[in-house]
Amino acid sequence: MGFEIPGEVITAFTGVPVDDSGEFQSKIRIEKIGHGLINYSFKISGSFGPDLFLQQINKNVFQSPEAVQENYLKIWNFSISKENSLYIPSPRFFNKINSIFLDKNNNYWRAFDFVEKCITISKVGIPDQARLTAIAFARFTSFFEGFDPALLNEVIPHFHDLEFRFKQFKDALINSKNYSRIEKSSSLIAALKQRRYYVSFLDNLIHSGNLLKRVMHHDAKISNILFHAETGAIICPIDLDTMMPGYIFSDLGDLIRSMTAACDESEKDLSKVSVRKEFYNAIVSGYLQIMSSKMSDTEKQNIHFAGLMMFFMQALRFLTDYLNDDVYYQVKYPEQNFDRAINQLTHLKQLENLLEEDYQFKI
Ligand code: GN1
Ligand code: MG
Numbered sequence: 001m002g003f004e005i006p007g008e009v010i011t012a013f014t015g016v017p018v019d020d021s022g023e024f025q026s027k028i029r030i031e032k033i034g035h036g037l038i039n040y041s042f043k044i045s046g047s048f049g050p051d052l053f054l055q056q057i058n059k060n061v062f063q064s065p066e067a068v069q070e071n072y073l074k075i076w077n078f079s080i081s082k083e084n085s086l087y088i089p090s091p092r093f094f095n096k097i098n099s100i101f102l103d104k105n106n107n108y109w110r111a112f113d114f115v116e117k118c119i120t121i122s123k124v125g126i127p128d129q130a131r132l133t134a135i136a137f138a139r140f141t142s143f144f145e146g147f148d149p150a151l152l153n154e155v156i157p158h159f160h161d162l163e164f165r166f167k168q169f170k171d172a173l174i175n176s177k178n179y180s181r182i183e184k185s186s187s188l189i190a191a192l193k194q195r196r197y198y199v200s201f202l203d204n205l206i207h208s209g210n211l212l213k214r215v216m217h218h219d220a221k222i223s224n225i226l227f228h229a230e231t232g233a234i235i236c237p238i239d240l241d242t243m244m245p246g247y248i249f250s251d252l253g254d255l256i257r258s259m260t261a262a263c264d265e266s267e268k269d270l271s272k273v274s275v276r277k278e279f280y281n282a283i284v285s286g287y288l289q290i291m292s293s294k295m296s297d298t299e300k301q302n303i304h305f306a307g308l309m310m311f312f313m314q315a316l317r318f319l320t321d322y323l324n325d326d327v328y329y330q331v332k333y334p335e336q337n338f339d340r341a342i343n344q345l346t347h348l349k350q351l352e353n354l355l356e357e358d359y360q361f362k363i
Contacts, residue, residue, distance in 0.1 A: 003032070003040060005030065005042065005054070005056075005109075006103045006104060006105065007022065007024070008101075008103060008104065009054070009101055009103050009109045010024065010028055010030075010044065010054075011024075012094045012101045012109075013044070013052060013054060013092050013094055013101070013109075013111040014028065014044065014046065014048040014049070014052070015048055015094075016028060016046065016048050024046075026046060026047050026048065027046055027047065028044060028045075028046040028048075029043075029044070029045045029046060030042055030043075030044055031043040031044075031045075033053075038058045038061050038241075039055050039056060039057055039058050039241070040055065040056040040058075041053065041054070041055045041056075042054045042055070043114055044111070044114075045114075050113065050114065051114035051116070052092055052111045052112065052113065052114050053089065053111060053112045053113070053114045053115070054109060054110075054111045055109065055110055055111070055112075056107050056108065056109050057069070057100075057108045057109070057110065057241070059106075059107070059108060061156070062155055062156070062241065063155075064153070064155065065100065065108035066100060066108075067153035067155050068153075068155050068241050069091075069099060069100045069108075069110055070153060071152050071153055071155065071240075071241075071243055071244075072091060072110075072240060072241075072243075073091065073099065074147075074151055074152065075088065075144065075147070075152075075215070075240070075243065076088050076090065076091060078144065078146075078147045079143070082143075082146075086139070086140065086143040086236070087235060087236045088236060088240070089112040089113050089114075089115055089236070089238075090112060090113045091110060091111070091112055092110075092111040092112060092113070099111075115226055115235060115236075117228060117229045117230060118226040118227060118228060118229055118235055119226075119227050119228075119229045120223055120224075120225070120226060120227070120238075121222050121223065121225070121227060122222070122223050123222070124222045124258075124259045124279070127276075127278045127279050127281070127282035128282065129222070130222075130255075130259045130260075130279045130282045130283050130286070131282040131283065131285065131286035132234060132286065133221075133222045133225055133234075133255065133259065133283075133286075134252075134255050134259075134282070134283040134284075134286035134287040135234075135286045135287070135289065135290055136225055136234045136236075136237055137217055137220045137237060137251050137255060137287070138251075138286070138287045138288075138289070138290035138291045139290055140215075140217060140237050141214050141215055141216065141217075141248075141251065141291065142290050142291055142294060144214070144215035145214075145294060147215060149213050149214055149215050149244075149245035149246075150213070150245060152215065152243065152244050152245055153244070154244050154245070155241065155242065155244060156242060156244070159218055159242060159244065159246075160216075160218060160246055160247075160250045160313065162198065162199050162202050162309060162312070162313055163199050163202070163203060165313050165316045165317060165320070166196065166199045166316060168316075168317075168320050169192065169316045169319065169320045169323075172319075172320045172323040172324050173189065173323065176323040176324060176325075178323060178325055181322060181323055181325075181338070182323060184338065185319060185322065185323065185338065185341075188315075188319060188338075188341055188342060188345060189319070191345055192312075192315060192316060192319065192345070195312060195348075197363060198305075198308060198309060198312050198363065201305065201363050202249075202305070202309065205298060205302060205305075206247075208298060210296045210297070210298035210299070211247050211248070211296070211298060211299060212247075212248070212295075212296060212299070213245045213246065213247065214245070214246065214247070214248060215243060215245065215246075216243070216244065216245070216246030216247070216248075216250045216251050217237055217239075217240065217242065217243055217251050218242035218243065218244060218246060218250055218251070218254075219239055219242050219254065220237075220250075220251040220252075220254040220255045220258070221254060221255070221258035221259070222258065222259060224237055224238055224239045225237055225238070226238055248291070248295065248299050248303075248306070249305055249306040249309050249310070250306075250310070252283070252284070252287050252303070252306040252307075253306035253307050253308075253309050253310030253311075253313075254310050255283050255287065256280060256283055256284075256306060256307035256310065256351075257307060257310040257311055257314060257344075257347070259279055259283055260275045260276050260279045260280045260283065260307070260347075260351070261273070261274075261275065261276075261347055262274040262275075262276055263343075265314070265340055265343055265344060266336060266339060266340055266343065267339075267343055268339045268343075270342065270343070270346050273343065273346045273347055273350065274350065275307075275347055275350040275351045275354055277354060277358065280307070280351075280354065284303065284304075288303070304355050304359055304361040305363065307351050307355075308348065308351060308352065308355070308363065311344050311345075311347050311348035311351060312344075312348055314340075314344045315341050315344035315345045315348060317329075318337045318338075318340040318341035318344060319337070319338070319341035321337045322335075322337035322338045322341060
């Protein structure tokens with residue numbers, strides 16, 4: 001497995017003690033699951049009771065794992081308090097009240113009910129699947145209409161704050177000593193600087209007071225949805241760690257960014273880049289089907305800003321990391337963040353053209 005779970009963690013969540021020889025007193029099966037790069041996740045089963053989903057929270061990404069879990073408990077409590085409840089896997093408690101366990105190595109663990117008979121889908125197939133995914137994330141936000149998003153901890157400060165991301169990019173240009181990377185990026189840097197107007201555009205909308213803060217998932221993509229393995233029905237969105245207050249553009253924009261693209265964000269062959277119109281239409285119409293009655297006029301009028309904002313922000317984040325010598329995103333080869341940034345900028349340009357031609361939407 002290459003990764004040890006201290007016995008005390010398993011004991012805390014399953015109640016199965018370890019004997020003098022270090023063995024569990026009844027058989028425990030541990031299976032590593034998921035492809036997540038952030039948290040480590042496992043399925044734990046045995047005669048102690050129903051299977052559980054055990055997860056170590058990455059404390060390098062989340063400075064306060066307690067704040068992440070506190071958010072989860074708040075939204076879970078809200079979900080079970082309402083009729084027509086949205087299904088969110090229940091956290092497992094130990095000592096009756098605790099749901100987060102700090103082990104002897106100072107790592108944080110939590111567990112949930114294991115959702116049986118479910119699958120995840122890594123890549124969207126047809127527009128209708130994109131529509132269902134958009135509906136699922138819209139339902140998620142819509143469900144929390146009666147919940148004050150300000151109650152959620154900002155677990156990654158300024159996560160989707162475009163002005164902050166632009167500032168990080170400018171700071172990297174000033175502070176980076178990697179002159180060959182700056183030189184290589186010159187046309188990319190110019191193209192991003194030239195689009196500074198996206199930052200002012202959003203700033204004006206925010207200051208108009210007509211954008212509402214809502215519960216946003218902040219990683220809205222098809223691979224963060226659990227589907228029923230047999231019926232294909234949507235069970236629930238997962239990976240709720242970045243759930244924080246945000247503007248509607250965040251989740252809608254991430255849905256557009258992750259599902260209109262015909263190729264992966266690391267694709268180097270730019271001839272493969274294409275923003276697919278039929279997917280765009282399916283995502284926006286699915287999202288609006290659930291959310292439009294809850295949106296302000298300003299939000300509705302500017303709905304097409306969502307995809308532009310998220311392609312732009314992701315290009316900024318990848319290029320910033322490239323200029324900072326790859327300190328944030330995992331890379332498989334040295335130039336990968338540069339390739340990702342060009343890829344996202346190319347998508348952005350295609351989306352700009354599509355919106356101008358088909359929707360007469362231009363900023
Ligand atoms: C990170 O690791 P993943 O794919 O869940 C990032 C997202 C980016 C994405 C780009 C906590 O998400 O914001 O959109 O990479 N998450 C964090 O691939 O930074
Ligand atoms: Mg994620």
